[in-house]
Amino acid sequence: MKPKSALAITAVTLAGVVGYLVAASGADESSVPVYVTQIPPGYRDWKVVSVAHEEGNLHSFAIVLGNDVAIKAYREGKLPFPDGSIIAALHYAHVPSDENNKVFGDKQSFVPGPATNVQFEVKDSKKYASTGGWGFGHFNANGKPADAALLKTCFPCHEPAKASDLIYTHYTP
Amino acid sequence: MKPKSALAITAVTLAGVVGYLVAASGADESSVPVYVTQIPPGYRDWKVVSVAHEEGNLHSFAIVLGNDVAIKAYREGKLPFPDGSIIAALHYAHVPSDENNKVFGDKQSFVPGPATNVQFEVKDSKKYASTGGWGFGHFNANGKPADAALLKTCFPCHEPAKASDLIYTHYTP
Numbered sequence: 151m152k153p154k155s156a157l158a159i160t161a162v163t164l165a166g167v168v169g170y171l172v173a174a175s176g177a178d179e180s181s182v183p184v185y186v187t188q189i190p191p192g193y194r195d196w197k198v199v200s201v202a203h204e205e206g207n208l209h210s211f212a213i214v215l216g217n218d219v220a221i222k223a224y225r226e227g228k229l230p231f232p233d234g235s236i237i238a239a240l241h242y243a244h245v246p247s248d249e250n251n252k253v254f255g256d257k258q259s260f261v262p263g264p265a266t267n268v269q270f271e272v273k274d275s276k277k278y279a280s281t282g283g284w285g286f287g288h289f290n291a292n293g294k295p296a297d298a299a300l301l302k303t304c305f306p307c308h309e310p311a312k313a314s315d316l317i318y319t320h321y322t323p
Numbered sequence: 324m325k326p327k328s329a330l331a332i333t334a335v336t337l338a339g340v341v342g343y344l345v346a347a348s349g350a351d352e353s354s355v356p357v358y359v360t361q362i363p364p365g366y367r368d369w370k371v372v373s374v375a376h377e378e379g380n381l382h383s384f385a386i387v388l389g390n391d392v393a394i395k396a397y398r399e400g401k402l403p404f405p406d407g408s409i410i411a412a413l414h415y416a417h418v419p420s421d422e423n424n425k426v427f428g429d430k431q432s433f434v435p436g437p438a439t440n441v442q443f444e445v446k447d448s449k450k451y452a453s454t455g456g457w458g459f460g461h462f463n464a465n466g467k468p469a470d471a472a473l474l475k476t477c478f479p480c481h482e483p484a485k486a487s488d489l490i491y492t493h494y495t496p
Contacts, residue, residue, distance in 0.1 A: 194371075197370075204431055206429045208431065244376065247375075252483075253483060253491070254379060256379045258379030260375065260378075261374075261493070262495045265496065320434070322435045
C-alpha cells in the first residue's frame, strides 16, 4: 500500500507544480489581452438572458443568450460569474415588419432584419486575467472574427460595470 | 395465449371506439372555441424563435420561444406545425436603460421593463379544431388567465396568416 500511496501523492504534487508553472508563465503575459477566436458551438440553442434594442447609430436588436453555467449564475444571482460561463449577444438590424403592420393597421411593429454580428463573453479567470477574467469575441455575420482594433474596445467599455462583473445585461424573468 | 390476445384486441378496439366517440362528441362542439387554461411548464427554458418590438399603444418587447417540437418545425420549414408544437410570446414593457445610456453617452438603449403578459399557442388539431388547430392562451403577469372576451380576439387576428399556419413570427437564425 505504502509505495502506491506515495506515488499518488507525488503525481498530485507534480500536477500542482506543473499547474503553478503554467499559471506563472501566463502571469508574465497578463497585460496582453487574449480574445475569443472561435465561435462557441451550439450557442443558438442556449437559453435567453434578455433582449435589447439600440437606437443612435445602431438601429439594432440584441438577443442575449447564456450557456447553462451562465444561466444558473444569473438565476442564482451569483457574482462573479464562475469560469465556464459564456454569454452571447446576437445582433440584428431593427426593421419594420410590413406584414405585422398590415394586421395592426398601424406602423408600429419591428422585427429582426439581417444578422449583423454575434459577440461572446467567455469567463476564464486565468486565460483572460488581463481583461477582468472575460474573453471578448466579435464575429461578423459572415462568421469572420473582428480585428484586434475593434476587440480592444470591448474591455474598456465593460469596465465601468465592475459591480456586476463587467456584464451590463440583466436577466429577464 | 388466445384468450389473452383476444382480450388485448378487444381492449384496443374499445379504446378506439371510445376515442372515436369522444372525437365525434367534440366535433359537435367544434364551433365553440377552446382556450389554453394552463401555463405550459418550463417554457422559460425553451429556445428562441425570435423577438419583436411593438410601438403604437403597446410600447412592448416580445421574446418568442418555442418548445422542441415547434423549433424543429421552424428550422425545417415544416408547415403546418405538427401537433404538440407550442409557441410562447413573453411580453414586457419597452423601457429606456439609464445604465446603458450612461455608457453610450446617448439616449439610445431600450431593455425589457416589467413583464406584462405571456401568450401561448398550442397546436392540437383535434382539441382546437374550431380555431385552426391552435389553442390560444393569455396569462397576465400575475399568472391569471385573461377572460374569454380577450381570448376571442386571438383567432380572428391570426386568421389572415393562413399561409404560415396562423403564425406571424418568423424564425430568426
